[in-house]
Amino acid sequence: xxxxxxxxxxxxxxxxxxxxQPLVLSDQDRAQIARRSQIGLYRALAAQAFMGMLVxxxxxxxxGKDAGASALIGxxxxxxxxxxxxxRLLLGYFGPKRPGSIAFFLGEFLKLFAVAGIVVLVAWQWxxxxxxxxxxxxxxxxxxxxxxxxxxxRLP
Numbered sequence: 001x002x003x004x005x006x007x008x009x010x011x012x013x014x015x016x017x018x019x020x021q022p023l024v025l026s027d028q029d030r031a032q033i034a035r036r037s038q039i040g041l042y043r044a045l046a047a048q049a050f051m052g053m054l055v056x057x058x059x060x061x062x063x064g065k066d067a068g069a070s071a072l073i074g075x076x077x078x079x080x081x082x083x084x085x086x087x088r089l090l091l092g093y094f095g096p097k098r099p100g101s102i103a104f105f106l107g108e109f110l111k112l113f114a115v116a117g118i119v120v121l122v123a124w125q126w127x128x129x130x131x132x133x134x135x136x137x138x139x140x141x142x143x144x145x146x147x148x149x150x151x152x153x154r155l156p
Contacts, residue, residue, distance in 0.1 A: 073122055
């Protein structure tokens with residue numbers, strides 16, 4: 001049976017006596033973590049764009065141009081707010097202050113609120129000709145784009 005260290009239970013690194021020592025990161029460690037975060041954001045956006053285009057091309061090939069347009073609108077309804085949120089996070093890495101958890105959760109909330117608003121706007125404006133199945137598949141395809149990263153074992 002594995003011996004549980006204090007670091008398994010708390011945020012610091014424990015020694016054999018059970019005392020918690022704070023984890024100290026060097027500037028090089030912080031830079032490496034920030035770089036991996038940036039690469040992860042780029043990969044996630046690329047995977048989402050790939051999945052969105054895959055759904056759009058599939059809908060267009062199977063059900064025609066209206067379905068392809070509906071899938072494109074659905075994919076864009078999630079991809080555009082998500083890309084803006086990722087851009088905001090990436091710009092935070094270049095400033096003197098790194099983005100924190102509050103900025104992340106506030107940005108995530110605003111992104112989801114924007115997506116919901118776009119879906120309502122699309123339903124109101126184009127609900128009569130929209131192919132709802134293709135629209136929802138485009139939305140879900142982009143939303144679950146990280147599955148590509150899981151399949152390729154490229155998660156950061």
